[in-house]
Amino acid sequence: MRRLVSGLSAAALAVTAGTALSLSTSAHPARAATTYNVLFDNAHAETAGNADWIISTSQPDPLNQNPNPSSETSWTGAISAWGVALQRTGRYSLKTLPSGNSITYGGGGAEDLSKFNAFVIPEPNIRFTTAEKTAIMKFVQSGGGLFMISDHTGSDRNNDGWDSPKILNDLMSNNSVDSSDPFGFSIDSLNIGNENPDVIGSAAAGDSIIDGPFGTATGTIIRNGTTVTLKPGDNSTVRGEIYRTGYSPSGTTGAAVATSTFGSGRVMFIGDSSTIDDGTGQSGNTLYNGWTDPAGTDSTVMLNGTEWLAGGTGTGSGGGGGGSPLANGGFESGTAPWVLSGGAAVTSSRVHSGSHALTLGGSNNSTEAATQEVLVPPSGQLSFFTYISTTETSHSYDFLTTTIKNSSGTVLKTVSTQSDGSTTGSWFKTTSSLSAYAGQTVTLSFSATNGTKYPTTFTVDDVALA
Secondary structure, three states, X not given: OOOOOOOOOOOOEEOOOOOOOEEOOOOOOOOOOOOEEEEEEOOOOOOOOOOOOOOOOOOOOHHHOOOOOOOHHHOOOOOHHHHHHHHOOOOEEEEEEOOOOOOOOOOOOOOOHHHOOEEEEEOOOOOOOHHHHHHHHXXXXXXXXXXXXXXXXXXXXXXXXXXXXXXXXXXXHOOOOOOOOOOOEEEOOOOEEEEOOOEEOOOOOOOOOOEEOOEEOOOOOEEEEOOEEEOOOOOOOOEEEEEOOOOOOOOOOOEEEEEEEEOOEEEEEEOOHHHHOEOOOOOOOOOOEOOOXXXXXXXXXXXXXXXXXXXXXOOOOOOOOOOOOOOOOOOOOOOOOOEEEOOOEEEOOOOOOOOOEEEEEOOOOEEEEEEEEEEOOOOOEEEEEEEEEEOOOOOOOXXXXXXXXXXXXXXXXXXEEEEOOXXXXXXXXXXXXXXXXXXXXXXXXXXXEEOOOOOEEEEEEEEEEO
């Protein structure tokens, strides 16, 4: 695979050899501390040939190499910039599944997937066993986040007949959990030489992959890589985040970066390991810097994606194999585990992202509600988007009240009260700290009431609690 040696990108988080890392806080203030547990795979020849896709040579715990990393060279590996950037936020606990181990879910080991919110597979070169494929699929289905990084067709680094596109397609099409295109995409048999995909998907603009806590992404790079073909008929949550130049932002082909949900979990794909290469690693490997290539914003894409997969701000279903605080926040997986009453419904007529949202109200003399029982995490940051459409000519008679309640039904906090007199005709975001209730199981409630005439419709989407 070819990569370009390059300078810094305009990513919100820049990483350079020998230079201290820093987070840009002007557009995206630092978030309250929480812990996202992320496991990086190194059990499937991720260092075969000229590859070096590890965050550190210290495995499973990179902190044993350097407990206070300040730059990508504090840890040794071609994706150490990625790991160090996450570590320095104070929100992440990172581990590596070392060579010689197997992927498990529910097995009780220290690196068992049940202990983690997200699992990163950086260009595997050994086919997953039947048991490993079952473990991965159950992990995602139960709420985990899966990051699949492929490379071009023919990138068989250990010459065993299995390259990363073939291995990842085999995971999706030949497993014991769901082999019917569960993620809604398949990896293309391509070797795209040198391109800079910059078409933001029409359904992705403004989502937390493109505009997230680590900055705004404007594109990615391909230096001998591939893409995916989207199959929304098999999984309606699939979306192209970034497409190749010249491809339709709402099309099903040419997606260099894609996401979807499966069960209660989240999935993300990128088609070239050049994007994660920081140019430094173990002695003897010829590495190049795609992480900060100015032709793309790869560090932003990877870091935003990791946080979304781990269950942070985002679209689609809530993630987090380590105990997701909120599930199906994008209403893309039907209604469960939300409990709807009084006519509240999951619809597709108006959405903030994805293809579904929660609709309440819209009829006179009505009370409609949606509730979900959630465990408040340490940071307790609640966010959601609302769209209000009203026929009222004077205000305020119709209301959307968001509360959290204890097990007895007592209101612990009124998060917000919106009305027919609030912002109408456009999406707006509400955020609220629930950290005072960290560790408690509460009921999150959206309740819409309409008066005797001129009804108001309240639409809610992309509910997140991290």
